[in-house]
Amino acid sequence: MMQRLLQSRGLPQIIALLVILVIDRAVSPQFFDLRMLDGRLFGSLIDVLNRGAPVALLSLGMVLVIATRGIDLSVGAVMAISGAIAASLADQHGLPIALAAALGAGLLCGLWNGFLVAVLGIQPIVATLILMVAGRGVAQLITEGRIVTFTAPDLVWLGNGAVFGAPTPVAVVLGMLIVTGAVVRGSALGLLIEATGGNARASELAGIGTRAMILAVYVWCGLCAALAGVIAAADIMGADANNAGLWLELDAILAVVIGGTSLFGGRFSLVLAMVGALIIQAMNTGILLSGYPPEFNLLVKAAVVLIVLLLQSPWLASVGAVLGRARQ
Amino acid sequence: MPAFAFDANVGGSDVGMNAHSDPGHALLEVRALSKSFGTLRALQQVDFTLRAGEIHALLGENGAGKSTLIKAVTGVFPRDAGIVRLDGAEVAPRTAKAALDAGIATVYQEVNLLLNLSVAQNLYLGRQPTRFGLVREAEMRRHAAALLAEFDLHIDVAEPLGNYSVAVQHITAIARAVDQSARVLILDEPTASLDRHEVEVLFAVMRKLAQRGIGVIFVTHFLDQVYEISDRITVLRNGRLIGERTTAELPRIELIRMMLGRELAETTRERAAAQDRKAGDVCARFDGYGKAGYVAPFNLSLRRGEVVGLAGLLGSGRTETARLVFGAERADSGSVTVEGKPVRLLSPRDAVAHGFGYCPEERKTEGIIADLTVRENIVLALQAKRGLAKPLSRAEQDEIAMGFIRLLDIRPPEPERSIGLLSGGNQQKVLLARWLATAPRLLVLDEPTRGIDVGAHAEIIRLIRELCDDGLALLVISSELDEIVTYSDRVVVLRDRAHVDELEGEAVDVTNILAAIAVAGTAGAEAG
Numbered sequence: 122m123m124q125r126l127l128q129s130r131g132l133p134q135i136i137a138l139l140v141i142l143v144i145d146r147a148v149s150p151q152f153f154d155l156r157m158l159d160g161r162l163f164g165s166l167i168d169v170l171n172r173g174a175p176v177a178l179l180s181l182g183m184v185l186v187i188a189t190r191g192i193d194l195s196v197g198a199v200m201a202i203s204g205a206i207a208a209s210l211a212d213q214h215g216l217p218i219a220l221a222a223a224l225g226a227g228l229l230c231g232l233w234n235g236f237l238v239a240v241l242g243i244q245p246i247v248a249t250l251i252l253m254v255a256g257r258g259v260a261q262l263i264t265e266g267r268i269v270t271f272t273a274p275d276l277v278w279l280g281n282g283a284v285f286g287a288p289t290p291v292a293v294v295l296g297m298l299i300v301t302g303a304v305v306r307g308s309a310l311g312l313l314i315e316a317t318g319g320n321a322r323a324s325e326l327a328g329i330g331t332r333a334m335i336l337a338v339y340v341w342c343g344l345c346a347a348l349a350g351v352i353a354a355a356d357i358m359g360a361d362a363n364n365a366g367l368w369l370e371l372d373a374i375l376a377v378v379i380g381g382t383s384l385f386g387g388r389f390s391l392v393l394a395m396v397g398a399l400i401i402q403a404m405n406t407g408i409l410l411s412g413y414p415p416e417f418n419l420l421v422k423a424a425v426v427l428i429v430l431l432l433q434s435p436w437l438a439s440v441g442a443v444l445g446r447a448r449q
Numbered sequence: 450m451p452a453f454a455f456d457a458n459v460g461g462s463d464v465g466m467n468a469h470s471d472p473g474h475a476l477l478e479v480r481a482l483s484k485s486f487g488t489l490r491a492l493q494q495v496d497f498t499l500r501a502g503e504i505h506a507l508l509g510e511n512g513a514g515k516s517t518l519i520k521a522v523t524g525v526f527p528r529d530a531g532i533v534r535l536d537g538a539e540v541a542p543r544t545a546k547a548a549l550d551a552g553i554a555t556v557y558q559e560v561n562l563l564l565n566l567s568v569a570q571n572l573y574l575g576r577q578p579t580r581f582g583l584v585r586e587a588e589m590r591r592h593a594a595a596l597l598a599e600f601d602l603h604i605d606v607a608e609p610l611g612n613y614s615v616a617v618q619h620i621t622a623i624a625r626a627v628d629q630s631a632r633v634l635i636l637d638e639p640t641a642s643l644d645r646h647e648v649e650v651l652f653a654v655m656r657k658l659a660q661r662g663i664g665v666i667f668v669t670h671f672l673d674q675v676y677e678i679s680d681r682i683t684v685l686r687n688g689r690l691i692g693e694r695t696t697a698e699l700p701r702i703e704l705i706r707m708m709l710g711r712e713l714a715e716t717t718r719e720r721a722a723a724q725d726r727k728a729g730d731v732c733a734r735f736d737g738y739g740k741a742g743y744v745a746p747f748n749l750s751l752r753r754g755e756v757v758g759l760a761g762l763l764g765s766g767r768t769e770t771a772r773l774v775f776g777a778e779r780a781d782s783g784s785v786t787v788e789g790k791p792v793r794l795l796s797p798r799d800a801v802a803h804g805f806g807y808c809p810e811e812r813k814t815e816g817i818i819a820d821l822t823v824r825e826n827i828v829l830a831l832q833a834k835r836g837l838a839k840p841l842s843r844a845e846q847d848e849i850a851m852g853f854i855r856l857l858d859i860r861p862p863e864p865e866r867s868i869g870l871l872s873g874g875n876q877q878k879v880l881l882a883r884w885l886a887t888a889p890r891l892l893v894l895d896e897p898t899r900g901i902d903v904g905a906h907a908e909i910i911r912l913i914r915e916l917c918d919d920g921l922a923l924l925v926i927s928s929e930l931d932e933i934v935t936y937s938d939r940v941v942v943l944r945d946r947a948h949v950d951e952l953e954g955e956a957v958d959v960t961n962i963l964a965a966i967a968v969a970g971t972a973g974a975e976a977g
Contacts, residue, residue, distance in 0.1 A: 309832045309840040316829055319818040326777060326815055327883065328801030328833040387820040 133432035134380060134396045137425065141403045142166075148411035161283035165406060167291075173402030174290035175200070175366070177395055178349035179373035180380070181294075181301050182342030184394040187377050189318045189335050190386030191238060191245035193342045196373055198256025199230045200350030200366030205263040207351045208360035211273035219276060224347045230256065231343020235336035253370070260362035270359035280355025290352045294395075297345065302391055311389075314338065318386025372401055375426060400425065475537075476501040476664040477522075477553070477633050482531030484521050488872060489900055491517040495531070495690045497683055499633060499664040504655055506679035506696070507668045510708060510763050510928040511810075512899055514688040515668050519635055523548040523555050535633070554626030558638040560618045562625075564611030569593035571610050572625050596624050600654045616647030620654055627658060634658060635666040640674055652678050670763040672701065684708055702967040705762070709930040709963070729753030731789075732890045732922050733805070735774065738783030744769045745947035746782050751891055751922040756913065758937030759926045760962050766946035767926045768810055771893045774924060775807040776800040787890075801834050806884030810895040810926070812873065816880045819869030823859065824850035826868045826879050831886040853882035857912065874905025881912065891922045898932065910936060930959045942966060 145165070146152040155164040179196045186193045203223035210219035230252060237248035271277075284292035305311040316324045317331045325331045346366075354360045376397035382389040404425060408418045477499040484492040492514045499505050509515050521528040524542035533540055535551060542548035545555065562571045569590045570577075577584045578592070593606040600620055610618055619639050626634060636655070640648045655665050655678060667679055675682060675696065682699055684691040684707040691707045731750045739746030744766045751757060759767045772778040776794035785792050787803045794800050797807070809815040818826055827850045828841055835841070841849070850864040857878040859871075868879055877897060884892055897913070898906045913936050917923055927933045933940060940957050942950040942965040950965040 307840070308837045309835070310837055312825060312829070312832060312840075313837065316818050316821060316825070319820040320814070322815050323818050324829070326775075326797050326807060326809060327830045328798050329829070330796075330798055330833075387818075 130381065131390065131393050131396070134393050134400065137379075137428065137432070138396055138400050138403065141400060141407065141425070145403060145407035145410065148407060152407075152410070157286065159283075160286060161288060162286045165410065167288065169399065169402045169406050170291045170294075171288040172406060173398050174288075174294045175349040175353050176369055176372045176376055176401060177294045177398040178297060178345050178352070179369060180376040180394040180398045181297055181391065182338075182345030183370075183373040184377045184380065184382055184389050184391060185301075185305070185314060185338040186245070186342045187318075187374070187382050187384060188314050188386055188389035189338050190321070190384075191335065191338070192249065192374065192384070193234060193339065193346075194246065194249040194370050195230065195234060195252035195256055196342065196346035196349075197366035197368060197370040198253050198260065199227055199343055199346035200353060200369065201257055201260035201360075201362050202230065202263065203227050203347035203350035204354035204360040204365045205260045205269065205362050207276060208269040208271050208354050209263060211271045211276040216273060216275040216279075219273070220351060223351050224344060227343040227345075227347020227350070228340060229343070230346070231340035232336070234343065235339030238339060239332040239335035257362065260360075260365070264360055264362045266362075268359050268361045272358070276351075276355050277358055278355075280352055280358070290356070293348065293352060297348065298391060298395060301341070305391065310334075310337075315387055315389065318389075373398075375422075376401055378430070379426065473500050473502075475499070476535065478534040478537075479518070479522060480532050480534075482518065482521055482533070483529045484517055484526060485529055490688055492521065492688045495685065495688070497690070498693070499666060500681075501632075501664055502659050502662045503680040504659050504665045504667055504678055506675045506682045507666055507685070508670075508675065508682060508704070508708060509685035509691075511896075512687070512928075513685040513708075515685055516637070517688070518685065519555060519637060519666070519668070523553055523635070549626070549629060549631065552630060552632040553635065554629065554631035554633070555635040555637065556619060556622045556626060556639060558641055560615070560622050562610055562618060562622055564618075565609055567607050568597070568604065568610050568613070568617075568621055569606040571621055572596060572606075572628065574625075576629075596628055597621070600624060600657065601650075614647060615642050616650055619643070619651060623654060623658075627663065631663065633664045633666070635668070637668045638670070639667075640669060640671060648674065672704065672762070675704075676701070702963050705963050705967050706959075708762070709760075709928060709966075729755070729920060732787065733774075733803075734786045736784050736786075738773060738780050738785065740769075740773060740778060740781050743778060743946070744773060747941075747948040749774070749941065749948075751924060753890070753920045753922050754917055755938045756917050756923040756925055756936050758933035758940040758957075759924065759943060760930060760933050760940050761943035761966060763928070764946075765943040765966075766948075767943055768895055769946065770941075770943065770948070771807065771809075771895050771924065771926060774800075774891075775805055775893055777807070798833070801830060801887065804887070804890035805893065806830065806887060806889040806891070807893040808877070808880045808884065808895060808897060810899060812876055812880065812900070817868045817876050819867065821868060822865050823854070823868050823871070823879055824864035827853055827864075827882045827886055830883045834887050849886050850882075853879075853886065857882055858908070872905070874901040874909070877901060877905070877909060878912075881909075885916075889921065891924065892916065893924045893926075895926045896928065897925065898927065898929070930962055934959055934962070944968070 149165060152165045155162055155166065183193060183196065203226050206226050207219045207223040210222055234249050234252060237243045237251070238245050279289050282289040313329050313334055316329060317334050321331050350366060353365055377394045378384065379397035379400055380390055380393035382394065401422065404421055405418055408415060408421060475498050479495065479497040482492055482495045495514065495518060497518065507515050507518070517526065520526045522533055524544050524547055535553065540551045542551055563574070566574070572593045573589050578588050579585060590606050597604065597606065602617065602620055604613065604617060610621060623634065639651060643651060655667070659665055669675060679696050681693065681695050682704065683693045684704070686708065729752050732753050733751045735747065735749040737746040737748065747770065759770060761767050769778070773780050776797050776799050779795060785794055792803055824846055828846045831849070832841055847864065853859065854862045854864060859875050859878045859882070868876060871879065894913070898909050901909065910932065913923060913925065925933070925936065934957055937957055940952045940962060941948050942952065942962055944966060952961050
């Protein structure tokens, strides 16, 4: 029983999320309170979803990259680039052009990463490190070193508006999750990505176009990062090339790993990566609400990561099996 | 005396020579050694005797158990049963270091030295001469130069080892081992990456060591070199000892028979049905197909309902031919026609699109995807062939998977089990199912029965025949000649990365294949 519980997919993550939410409720009694204001829901729980949106979007792309046994360190920098582009163009050219340019930039970034990894065969961690460093420079060139602000209401709405009561960023994440899920699981892409990540040589010999597969996941990851960048810029009504998306690539990787996708590639779960992103944000919000200095956040995050990884480890499952047998 | 004592060591080897003044005595004795990996019996009751002062070739095809024997003797693997005696005293090293301390040194094909350090540092790493805790570089270099001079190697020992050829690196590794008072020296494929001249330098070193009374075990697949240097030969096949002979008394054809064929079992083709069966139309044809430095251009026609066997020794170009045929390697000459139409095979993807399938020899690294389930592994190639946009529904996948699990009797019959948990034979069946699901016209099987237990072995062979009867064209590689003879309608014989002969019909028998392989070859020519 114990063993089956521990081995059922996704259960450790969901338990971890619930535990953190309960702790949040303990430190902040109003945590679960919701109220409606101007057609938009407010409350700490909504805050977790809203604040977690950028990392959730990054994780959606990152989980596919990691499933192919890759990694993308450049997503934070891509956020800065797309945010800078959207912020610079929004007031003069309107949202459609600003959005298209920002997402186009993300697509190009993804193509670049994918080209380095799939075609030139550079190790993903090194290949994407290039754009991680260079990308922030590009973003600073776009903003000319200033913080670019804008007032275009439709772009502001992307960060602060509401769709059916939910904050727009949350709706965007949900939409992207559905689109990604439909593309990946509705086609054979999911299986072929998992095969490529599990054993690239065998997959190629089975007739899978592994290069195209790898190129595609980096492009998708770039797109997701660009969207996250636009939302982050819309949220603060400005683009800060120095700080937008800073270190968020690490949160995204963490969310994917917490979501049970192995860094060695293979099996992946989009929904659990989302749960991973929520776990991270629920901790952040909880610590802010508790009044502890935010520095604690880092330590608590580390502890939670350790616990989730332990819960997933085969070692614990075997201990559970032994305990279960002893009890019978 | 510091740990380092070059002169003393030279003296030591002299003393050693006196101690072993009887050059024929058994230096290393292995008795009834057994080793299994899971259900696969890699070594069964193997005996091996190395005499002082001899160069002893250890031969066998891939999977024969050569490496396992060496690793079980030198403590890399624990052994399941059997004893090893060195000079009559039982030894049971648990690590390679312990084996070295006992006097058994191994130099692998990939030299385990540090290419960024100097030759001298490599020779004395971990036992440098020191004074007041400081390494005495000059003294170390002087000794290193003297040590290598013994092997007629006069080089600047202060240079990084990586600046020198592979042969020098090998000799450095050997010198290091011998200087640590090794009495048994195991050389695992030392000549594989050497040119003709370097091979001669290495052979001179080996002869010198043998004269000193050291026993040398020489693992190789170059038969010419075996006849050139070895005094004695031991042949393993399928983890069993086939025999030990003195080189002078073992004709080459007999040696190849020991390596490939079943002794005395002069297999006659027991295929009554095959005689009546007419081969169908040509479904794939390769003209002048080849790749420089990989496989010499060859002509090959594959017909429906026909099994073509590829026979030859290890390294003769069998797997290379298969990879070219499947597009896993790009040819630089020749042309391909499939069903009469010219096509190009630039990748496995192209080959799959034209109805080819390939079960590689390296099942674990190139065949199965261990994380995925049996069902997913079965549908993979079919899904890749259909393309992304036409996913097989779960119901279709289940139907295909269960169909093949029943047809091929895959056990356990659980489509949702990870393929990594299945036995080798069942993994092989899953890979066959993967290709059969694509309804191929040509199936290439590289060592389909390698590493599979006896029961599954017979089943796979039965399957090969059935597939052929169903009109599939098959290209099969096997090291087991009697196996090839059993199912092949035609046999292409390879030697030194070229197709040298083709036998058909009545001519397909073990004797003819052996004769074609054994034509006194030019094993060293390709390197030289």
